[in-house]
Amino acid sequence: MNTSEMNDAQVAGLSAAIIATAEAMGQEMSPGTAAIMAEDLCAYPVSDIRAALKACRFEVKGKLTMADILQRVQAADGRPGKDEAWAIAMTTNDEFETVVLTDEIQLALAAAKPVLDAGDKVGARMAFISAYERFVGQAREDAKQVNWHISVGFDANRRIQAVTRALQMQRISREHGQKYLADLSVEPVTEDGRALAGLLTGAVTRPAPAIREKLQLVKTSMLEMRKASAERKTEMRIEAANELADRRALLIQQAQELEAKRAAQ
Template identity: 70%
Template sequence: MNTSEMNDQQVAGLAAAICATAEAMGQEMNPGTAAMMAEDLCVYSVPVVKAALKACRFEVKGKLAMTDILQRVQSADGRPGKDEAWAIAMTTNDEFETVVLTDEIQLALAAAKPVLDAGDKVGARMAFISAYERFVRRAREDTKPVNWHVSVGFDADRRIQAVTRAVQMQRIPQERGQLNLADLTHEPVSEDGRAIAGLLTGSPCQPTGEVRTKLDAIRADLARKRKEKADAREAERCRALTELNLRKTHLISQAAAIQSKEAAHGR
């Protein structure tokens, strides 16, 4: 989006539409104020702004404000709401799933990943939503159009379904979707590739003998590392408990000393 989307005549028409909308809502607006609002909104397309004004007439109670118009203009950019964005982000956990997501979802997921990896899904969701709203707000302030892109999974059939669905939802153009489908279906995933993905997802798949040997070694290594981490956590817990007990003993001793001192002074 850029300022060339509206010419001077369109900006003047938009100012008149803003005045008319305000009047329809029972408010008198200075033409100069309407012209200033139109100038601020000229970076957006005429149909989008007109649709936002119509929505304001039906939805806004009270006086028309710039924030009312801008909120509705920006929500028309195709970016999903925070809850839908989180649901899309969680789909990326399935290595077989092909996911079509926005730049902001990808950035927010990266920000929340450390919390998610720690096993705190509630905290991860809160971190994701906070980051996502921040990234979306920044993109909208910069009038950056939404950018949907494809994150490819291992299942070839799901690739086709995901891209087809994204085209139907008008998240990616049909021409681009056709190119993506051509690229995604050009080379199928091998059984060994599926077996390796199964190690990550827990979905069973039979690999070849050579790969099976490698996967067994990887599983054994993962089990060993998990045991080492568990032992380290237990040792850390014992150390922390010992330190806590020592600290409690020290505090009790300090409290007793203070009480003795106060009693001595009292005498």
């Protein structure tokens, strides 16, 4: 809720809630001070402010301060903490994994990429956290809502799992999530499909003759892979690394576009 959307009665009610919280914490606060604090908090939803005041009553030792309230109000905006953000960022290293991340995580990952590419994971984490806290601080100062978006990996099953989890955590809208799930939906599994899946599960199913031939080709290919020479394995690792580099390049490009939009505002 912006200042223009909060009327005088709401500001007065919020001021009274701030005074009551201060008194509950053993502190006297003048109506003028409470009114100033209420005005400064008008950019945030009233429900988040009241929840923050309640948290202050239970958690804060000493006098109630604006910093105490803001810390708890801003934590309710849905942006993950620095450690969770770093863990999410590192998930992008797996090109098969579908990752749901915020604009700030993507921007911070782009800032830390040179250090990460140099092989210094500790330094990369420090660079990421510094950049992430800066981007989050700026977004909160601008009262910008959190924006979660999806970076799609190669594994179709993981895509559905990631989108479903993001929906459950309310990180993406139901409309957005349902659209993704509809795009990722597959045809019902046939008996031949179950036979193919039996390669992984060990389940015994009678496939059609044509499918039996395909199964044999798959088995032969799997045996060849197991017998692959060290040289071929190296080539495969290089190919996987190139795919990961392409994904990272796309994330960096998107981050640069986000940064350009922020600069233009």
